[in-house]
Amino acid sequence: MDDMRQFEAAARQSLLPPAPDAGAASPCFLGVSLFTAAAACLFFLAALSAIYYCCYIAIVSSDKESLLLKLKGRNSGKKKKKNQNNDNDAPPAPPGRGSSWWWSVAETLAFVAANSSGRGFYHFVHARHRRYGPPCFRTALFGRTHVFVSSPDAARSLLAAEPAGFSKRYVRTVADLLGEHSLLCASHAAHRSLRRAVAPLFNARATASFAATFDALTRRLMRDWSTSSSGAAATVVVLDAALEITFEAICDMLVATLPRDARRQLQGDVLAVTRAMLAFPLRLPGTRFHAGIQARRRIMEVLRREIASRRRDGSLRQQRGHNHSSDDMDFLQSLLLRSQQQSDNDEAPLTDEQILDNILTLIIAGQVTTAAAVTWMVKYLADNRDFQQTLRSVQLELAPKHQDSPLTLQHLSSMELAYKAVKESLRMASIVSWFPRVALDDCQVAGFHISKGWIVNVDARSLHYDPTIYENPTTFDPSRFNGGDMKQPYSFLVFGAGGRTCLGMNLAKIMMLIFLHRLVTTFRWEMADEDTSLEKWAMFPRLKNGCPIHLTPI
Numbered sequence: 358m359d360d361m362r363q364f365e366a367a368a369r370q371s372l373l374p375p376a377p378d379a380g381a382a383s384p385c386f387l388g389v390s391l392f393t394a395a396a397a398c399l400f401f402l403a404a405l406s407a408i409y410y411c412c413y414i415a416i417v418s419s420d421k422e423s424l425l426l427k428l429k430g431r432n433s434g435k436k437k438k439k440n441q442n443n444d445n446d447a448p449p450a451p452p453g454r455g456s457s458w459w460w461s462v463a464e465t466l467a468f469v470a471a472n473s474s475g476r477g478f479y480h481f482v483h484a485r486h487r488r489y490g491p492p493c494f495r496t497a498l499f500g501r502t503h504v505f506v507s508s509p510d511a512a513r514s515l516l517a518a519e520p521a522g523f524s525k526r527y528v529r530t531v532a533d534l535l536g537e538h539s540l541l542c543a544s545h546a547a548h549r550s551l552r553r554a555v556a557p558l559f560n561a562r563a564t565a566s567f568a569a570t571f572d573a574l575t576r577r578l579m580r581d582w583s584t585s586s587s588g589a590a591a592t593v594v595v596l597d598a599a600l601e602i603t604f605e606a607i608c609d610m611l612v613a614t615l616p617r618d619a620r621r622q623l624q625g626d627v628l629a630v631t632r633a634m635l636a637f638p639l640r641l642p643g644t645r646f647h648a649g650i651q652a653r654r655r656i657m658e659v660l661r662r663e664i665a666s667r668r669r670d671g672s673l674r675q676q677r678g679h680n681h682s683s684d685d686m687d688f689l690q691s692l693l694l695r696s697q698q699q700s701d702n703d704e705a706p707l708t709d710e711q712i713l714d715n716i717l718t719l720i721i722a723g724q725v726t727t728a729a730a731v732t733w734m735v736k737y738l739a740d741n742r743d744f745q746q747t748l749r750s751v752q753l754e755l756a757p758k759h760q761d762s763p764l765t766l767q768h769l770s771s772m773e774l775a776y777k778a779v780k781e782s783l784r785m786a787s788i789v790s791w792f793p794r795v796a797l798d799d800c801q802v803a804g805f806h807i808s809k810g811w812i813v814n815v816d817a818r819s820l821h822y823d824p825t826i827y828e829n830p831t832t833f834d835p836s837r838f839n840g841g842d843m844k845q846p847y848s849f850l851v852f853g854a855g856g857r858t859c860l861g862m863n864l865a866k867i868m869m870l871i872f873l874h875r876l877v878t879t880f881r882w883e884m885a886d887e888d889t890s891l892e893k894w895a896m897f898p899r900l901k902n903g904c905p906i907h908l909t910p911i
């Protein structure tokens with residue numbers, strides 16, 4: 358027992374700091390220690406940056422080249438540039454920096470810092486756009502040279518009819534999560550046949566039936582909100598509600614037969630995949646990227662089980678020979694039927710992998726974007742109460758015609774002012790802020806030299822906030838659309854343009870119109886929290902607080 362006490366006393370003694378020695382803490386000694394500590398920190402940071410950079414080149418880059426080859430390529434690129442500079446006729450490289458690897462580390466860290474701050478990842482682009490001015494600037498991210506272009510002419514040269522010199526390129530994380538057959542990531546060659554298979558599904562009948570489903574969900578939501586407010590003001594979080602109903606409507610359209618519990622699991626997994634899209638691509642348990650990859654695996658399992666069950670129950674055999682885009686089929690059934698008909702006709706059929714990747718793509722491309730757009734629209738109208746009131750009067754005049762019945766496409770087409778509010782919200786929110794393309798060869802864009810392999814991004818948000826195109830661009834003003842969609846071609850790019858234009862743009866506009874009409878004719882609202890900081894690491898810009906509003910029934 359005594360031994361034990363002695364041992365504890367000795368241990369306590371060893372944990373106590375040594376008695377202060379007045380002579381040891383002289384100012385000179387402190388200065389040297391601080392200097393050494395600062396130097397060590399700097400060295401540590403530099404080493405970390407270098408490791409980080411090398412990891413990123415190795416992990417993120419989609420090319421199969423080795424790191425060594427890349428560095429070699431960069432050196433030969435430097436030589437090439439020197440030769441180019443000697444040639445007076447050669448177009449200049451876009452302003453900005455991006456060839457030195459130190460600069461690439463600094464820019465990548467700045468991008469990551471913007472992403473993990475409340476200002477959102479576009480802040481990085483905006484700061485450089487201001488520094489270098491239009492029409493473009495150059496930077497380096499994750500080991501790749503990126504050019505951001507922001508003029509309608511440059512946008513036309515990159516998007517119109519998909520020029521032969523460019524292909525689509527998303528960061529590796531997005532491609533890993535959505536799958537190599539996803540429409541959003543496929544190269545131009547693979548894209549053409551995939552789009553031919555998916556585009557017919559968005560026909561007029563499917564759109565009308567989608568509008569009816571979404572309207573029913575929105576009316577149910579507003580009824581719940583009315584009940585919870587029961588005459589007094591209630592507070593609701595718009596983003597949560599918008600995510601819920603857009604998911605339900607899109608799920609009904611794509612895989613209508615999925616049981617309730619499978620839908621709930623799917624919804625959680627889709628959220629995890631979305632969260633992982635801009636995460637560091639480390640497949641270590643506990644990381645966001647790993648969680649996203651696991652969620653993708655579960656989603657694929659659920660969808661594969663669904664396909665197997667449809668093949669077992671014989672419904673596909675019965676529907677063989679019918680029009681594959683018939684309105685009583687969900688998208689999954691239409692694609693399975695198309696695949697079966699292709700193999701019956703000895704054509705190369707759509708594979709299950711292609712079908713699965715694109716069902717997941719449609720859920721993510723459709724749900725998260727539209728929910729974010731609806732949320733921004735509600736915020737802009739909360740900030741512009743006069744416009745909210747004007748719109749309310751207009752919409753209330755239209756309301757008696759369909760108060761208790763579903764909104765039809767005809768009803769929606771008569772909502773001119775609401776439609777302008779939808780477009781103005783889409784412009785200001787610029788949900789997809791830029792669209793990446795990769796140069797397949799050396800070429801010129803906007804009078805600047807672009808080297809093979811550089812990523813050229815159409816900076817849609819800068820275009821939408823260009824004061825030479827949109828007067829007072831930071832003001833919410835739906836009347837700017839009085840004359841039609843856009844003042845100049847390629848200046849309103851909320852849904853992209855050319856061969857890669859958004860396939861769901863009509864559905865997105867319909868969802869926004871229905872939500873706006875039902876909300877403005879049922880409630881008045883104002884923001885319950887004025888915090889405008891953005892959610893960190895979100896692929897599409899959205900408010901961190903999800904846009905809580907106070908609702909008062911009218």
Ligand code: HEM
Pocket residue numbers: 540541552607718719720722723724726727730788789792793850851852853854856857858859860861862864865
């Ligand atoms: C407000 C909501 C939406 C916005 C802002 C939006 C925006 C966009 C943009 C800008 C592109 C083109 C990207 C590029 O060129 O790189 C795109 C592509 C696409 N969108 Fe949307 N979208 C929305 C809603 C939807 C919906 C509801 C669906 C379907 C359910 C959808 C499905 C797609 C698909 C499949 C593509 C790829 C098209 C292709 O490459 O052929 N989107 N979207």
